[in-house]
Amino acid sequence: MSRRALIVAPSWVGDTIIALPMVALLRDRHPELELDLLAPPWTLALGARMPGISETLESPFRHGELRLAARRALGRMLAGRGYERCWVLPNSLKSALVPWLAGIPVRTGYVGEWRHWLLNDTRRLDVESMPQLAQRFAALALPAGAALPARLPAPRLLVDEAARSRTLLRLGLAESGGARPVAVLCPGAEYGPAKRWPPSHFAELADRLAESGYNVWLLGSGKDADTAREIVSLAARPPVDLCGRTSLGEAIDLMSLARLVVSNDSGLMHVAAALDRPLVALYGSSSPAYTPPMSERALVLQAGVPCSPCFRRECPLGHFDCMRRLTPARVVAALSDNAITPRP
16 A cells, blocks of 8 residues: 655645645655645646646635535545645645644644644744745755755646647647747736736737747736736737636646746746746745745846835835836846847
């Protein structure tokens, strides 16, 4: 009988991808374990694209929901699978409750939100020594007090090439974008508008990229549809709007074709990094010191205003300078300086 262990995934796409170095460390240290992932519905597709994950199970709870009876039922189901260990990545009490109800013998996670009694391999977070979320997750894969490796494994996502071909056919897109290279623009950010570059800036950049020889695609969820329509309406050379037209798995496959990605700090930014695509990451209210794109091919741009990062969902001062002052001209200049803009 195989030995099994469980990872309770974060609630965000980007944070789940940031957990990939931890998964790689666990695979190195425990090659005999089958590692399963417990994830919410909106990140479920990531499990199949994460190297080292055997099976992905759905955690059907929305943000903030307790639903104690449903958690007990999920705990009973997990108990029947014979997990010997569990790593709980979110810091909430509710995320630690199901592994405790399942009776998983070893339950690892950080102390927080009055949940120390639900975990029996508790860790205390040293924020100064581990400023990045990826480091904090990776440390849970090691014995308590063990030093992190000098360089974490790079996140990588798997691509389903057959599914990609079907998606291209369904959307009426040419394989590999046709004769011209593909630029993917990601105008969304689930956390809030303070992380989103203005639609007018995306429209101007789309025009400049089209003039430089790119096929430009807008990629995002259905929540980004209004923003995408505004970008298309403002652009002289309207990009292809794919927002809300793909699943997360399909978005990953399409992103793998990109010669260039320009994205807000979002889940799709981390997808691009994990696919090793040339990436320009736009930061405003958030900070690359905490959740940077983990790729040597990523370039982080910030406006450098004194009130950033504020980590607010909306600009508390009303001017939105952290994103507004990050102009399309600066993005184009950065692309040229880094030799990833094609010649006309």
